Amino acid sequence: MLPNEIYNNLKTEFGDAIIEYNDAQPTDPFILISTGMLFDICHTLRDNEEFLFDYLMSLSGMDLGENVGVVYHLYSMKYKHKLVLKVVAPKTDPKVPSVEMIWRSADWHEREAYDLMGVIFEGHHNMIRILCPYDWEGFPLRKDYKVPEIYRGMKVS
Amino acid sequence: MGLLNRLDDPYEGGGILMGTVEDLLNWGRSKSDYYLHFGLACCAIEFMAMNASHFDFMRFGTIPRTSPRQADFIMITGTVTFKMADRIKILYEQMAEPKYVISVGSCSNCGGPYFEHGYHVLKGVDRIIPVDVYIPGCPPRPEAFHEGMIQLQKKINEQSIFNKRKKLKAELKKNNLISK
Amino acid sequence: MSDKKRLDLEYSTHDSDKMRINVGPQHPSTHGVLRLEVEVDGEIVSEVIPHMGYLHRSFEKVCESMTYPQIIPYIDRIDYISAMNNEWPYVMALEKMMDIKVPEKVEYIRVIAAELNRIANHQIAVATFGMDAGAFTPFLYFFRDREYILWIFEKLSGARLLYNYFRVGGVSGDIYPTFKDECLDVIKKVRKTNAEVMDLLIYNRIFIQRTAKIGILPADVALSYACSGPVFRGSGVKYDLRKDETYSIYDRFDFDIPVGKGEVGVKGDCWDRNIVRMHEMEQSCKIIEQALAQMPMEGDVTAAFPKKIRPPKGEIYMRAEGPKGDLGFYIVSNGSDKPERVKARGTSFVNLSVIPEISKGYMFADLILILGSIDIVLGEVDR
Numbered sequence: 001m002l003p004n005e006i007y008n009n010l011k012t013e014f015g016d017a018i019i020e021y022n023d024a025q026p027t028d029p030f031i032l033i034s035t036g037m038l039f040d041i042c043h044t045l046r047d048n049e050e051f052l053f054d055y056l057m058s059l060s061g062m063d064l065g066e067n068v069g070v071v072y073h074l075y076s077m078k079y080k081h082k083l084v085l086k087v088v089a090p091k092t093d094p095k096v097p098s099v100e101m102i103w104r105s106a107d108w109h110e111r112e113a114y115d116l117m118g119v120i121f122e123g124h125h126n127m128i129r130i131l132c133p134y135d136w137e138g139f140p141l142r143k144d145y146k147v148p149e150i151y152r153g154m155k156v157s
Numbered sequence: 158m159g160l161l162n163r164l165d166d167p168y169e170g171g172g173i174l175m176g177t178v179e180d181l182l183n184w185g186r187s188k189s190d191y192y193l194h195f196g197l198a199c200c201a202i203e204f205m206a207m208n209a210s211h212f213d214f215m216r217f218g219t220i221p222r223t224s225p226r227q228a229d230f231i232m233i234t235g236t237v238t239f240k241m242a243d244r245i246k247i248l249y250e251q252m253a254e255p256k257y258v259i260s261v262g263s264c265s266n267c268g269g270p271y272f273e274h275g276y277h278v279l280k281g282v283d284r285i286i287p288v289d290v291y292i293p294g295c296p297p298r299p300e301a302f303h304e305g306m307i308q309l310q311k312k313i314n315e316q317s318i319f320n321k322r323k324k325l326k327a328e329l330k331k332n333n334l335i336s337k
Numbered sequence: 338m339s340d341k342k343r344l345d346l347e348y349s350t351h352d353s354d355k356m357r358i359n360v361g362p363q364h365p366s367t368h369g370v371l372r373l374e375v376e377v378d379g380e381i382v383s384e385v386i387p388h389m390g391y392l393h394r395s396f397e398k399v400c401e402s403m404t405y406p407q408i409i410p411y412i413d414r415i416d417y418i419s420a421m422n423n424e425w426p427y428v429m430a431l432e433k434m435m436d437i438k439v440p441e442k443v444e445y446i447r448v449i450a451a452e453l454n455r456i457a458n459h460q461i462a463v464a465t466f467g468m469d470a471g472a473f474t475p476f477l478y479f480f481r482d483r484e485y486i487l488w489i490f491e492k493l494s495g496a497r498l499l500y501n502y503f504r505v506g507g508v509s510g511d512i513y514p515t516f517k518d519e520c521l522d523v524i525k526k527v528r529k530t531n532a533e534v535m536d537l538l539i540y541n542r543i544f545i546q547r548t549a550k551i552g553i554l555p556a557d558v559a560l561s562y563a564c565s566g567p568v569f570r571g572s573g574v575k576y577d578l579r580k581d582e583t584y585s586i587y588d589r590f591d592f593d594i595p596v597g598k599g600e601v602g603v604k605g606d607c608w609d610r611n612i613v614r615m616h617e618m619e620q621s622c623k624i625i626e627q628a629l630a631q632m633p634m635e636g637d638v639t640a641a642f643p644k645k646i647r648p649p650k651g652e653i654y655m656r657a658e659g660p661k662g663d664l665g666f667y668i669v670s671n672g673s674d675k676p677e678r679v680k681a682r683g684t685s686f687v688n689l690s691v692i693p694e695i696s697k698g699y700m701f702a703d704l705i706l707i708l709g710s711i712d713i714v715l716g717e718v719d720r
Binding site: 201203211221240244273275277 | 362363364365369370390391392393394395398399402410411414417418461476477480481483484487497498499715716
Binding site: 025026027028030054055056057058060062063071073077080084103104105107108112116129130131132133140141 | 389390393395397398433434436558560561562563576581582649650651652653654656663665667669678680682686687690719720
């Protein structure tokens with residue numbers, strides 16, 4: 001199925017939760033959805049017979065100035081079609097529902113997005129840092145991140 | 158080496174060799190160093206290739222040991238990050254004296270390609286432990302490893318075990334760093 | 338969050354009969370700096386928690402301050418054992434965004450370099466796996482053959498391990514005059530050594546007893562954890578990006594996709610993953626022979642280089658089949674010559690997440706073998 005067909009099907013089912021379909025750029029159109037209904041939409045995408053998106057290729061955090069975003073890349077083994085989903089949350093309250101119960105590979109990807117970008121995934125069983133040390137301060141991949149001077153007695157820069 | 162060539166042709170008077178005990182001990186120490194099995198990143202792959210049959214690191218008398226208490230020297234091969242730096246310091250302190258450190262590759266020499274923008278990379282392992290030999294390269298060729306090992310052997314050969322304190326005092330006095 | 342709170346979250350029951358052992362980060366068998374916190378009941382493993390980040394070199398932050406061609410050496414260092422396969426999805430993504438078509442000769446050179454690197458990677462994988470099981474000889478055989486491949490790469494690109502060879506629009510240098518004969522010579526040697534190792538190691542009774550029926554990974558669990566590469570194919574799923582989502586010129590070659598069948602044990606065990614790697618080496622030899630026969634000898638490999646690498650505003654996700662699985666790059670461009678965001682989806686990062694699930698109930702020595710059969714490289718896990 002093409003992305004705009006998937007968008008139309010989702011729109012009829014979920015209505016206002018699907019905010020936008022953007023295919024203005026030269027490659028990779030995406031669907032922007034609201035954070036509240038993310039878990040239900042992903043469940044439908046995985047289990048519904050016409051979608052069957054059972055493979056989560058990648059989950060990345062994005063820094064969008066005042067907001068943080070999460071991008072999901074999905075793939076279906078049976079129909080071999082792909083989809084890009086985006087979710088946006090403000091930096092003052094960066095909470096997004098977790099999809100680790102739907103795709104088990106989202107577990108570590110979400111921990112990495114929390115570690116590097118500061119997105120907090122609600123419902124995750126173990127939301128702690130994964131790559132940086134456990135007592136590291138700050139979220140390194142944000143654009144306004146300031147590298148600390150000293151870490152445990154060692155000069156950082 | 159010249160000594161071994163003359164074994165068929167013994168000295169007159171029955172074959173007695175003279176030399177200093179220090180030279181003999183240094184020869185034994187430098188030609189049978191055991192290294193700690195420790196590989197961090199890309200340089201470790203070149204290190205494995207050097208241990209294999211084509212470049213054969215074992216002919217220098219080195220054998221890998223897995224415990225730091227049994228090792229003579231440690232080769233820091235690869236990027237040192239802050240999370241790993243504490244563990245390297247613990248490993249270095251667990252090794253028994255005399256111990257040496259060889260820093261392999263640009264990442265452990267000075268931070269490497271991550272020098273400017275890496276927030277989690279320690280810019281050179283000599284910020285936490287003292288280093289004896291630096292091997293440059295990214296990654297260094299196995300022949301560069303051989304050169305580094307020969308430099309370490311030369312350094313060990315010049316060390317003194319006996320009369321260390323007297324020699325040190327004499328040298329400091331010569332350079333006018335202490336008065337008596 | 339302090340360490341004590343972390344422990345309370347992760348351990349469900351605090352049984353005083355069980356012992357908590359730390360494996361790594363300095364350990365001869367963990368293929369890099371990985372720390373496993375293992376809870377054992379006697380000799381049987383009951384829980385495994387991996388801790389990583391000991392090689393986190395902040396690749397994604399570095400990329401935001403570099404121009405697109407300057408990022409290519411950093412991409413080599415993600416999966417440092419097979420660097421050619423790393424660079425390919427990145428340059429393919431940029432070529433797709435900027436709508437560049439590469440010359441025919443470049444496509445063939447890329448395929449040959451990538452397949453040679455696949456052979457080199459599987460040689461290390463099986464060699465170190467044999468060392469974990471206690472067999473030292475295949476390590477020496479495979480490293481001897483790997484030297485011949487590295488000499489070819491050294492003449493081609495200038496470096497033995499980290500090449501910086503692929504460029505947007507082509508490759509950095511043309512092939513040298515004796516390239517074809519040397520490649521065919523190497524393939525003959527690789528086939529001979531593979532036949533020896535099959536006899537010596539893979540079908541060895543002791544090796545089979547040690548690795549069969551260990552670390553069984555069912556296909557649906559592998560799908561949910563998004564595994565790829567020999568780990569996924571060892572569970573019986575015939576999925577390979579070179580055939581299912583063909584990129585470059587792979588549709589011109591005739592090759593097979595080996596899958597695990599449970600020949601000496603259960604489908605999806607450690608032995609299956611190894612036999613898949615051994616068969617893949619043979620298939621790579623076939624592809625290289627066909628590519629060398631079909632490759633055009635004339636053509637300028639630098640003909641399609643763009644004047645400026647400034648992709649238009651947009652984003653793309655591109656993936657390619659590396660030797661460990663599919664490696665993907667998500668590039669967001671804001672119209673300037675430096676990227677806004679580059680995310681590398683490391684294969685080993687995703688494959689490693691399966692370890693807590695498939696290693697419960699086995700002995701402690703088997704845990705090391707299961708880790709070796711997943712074939713991780715810490716540069717991809719930590720980036």
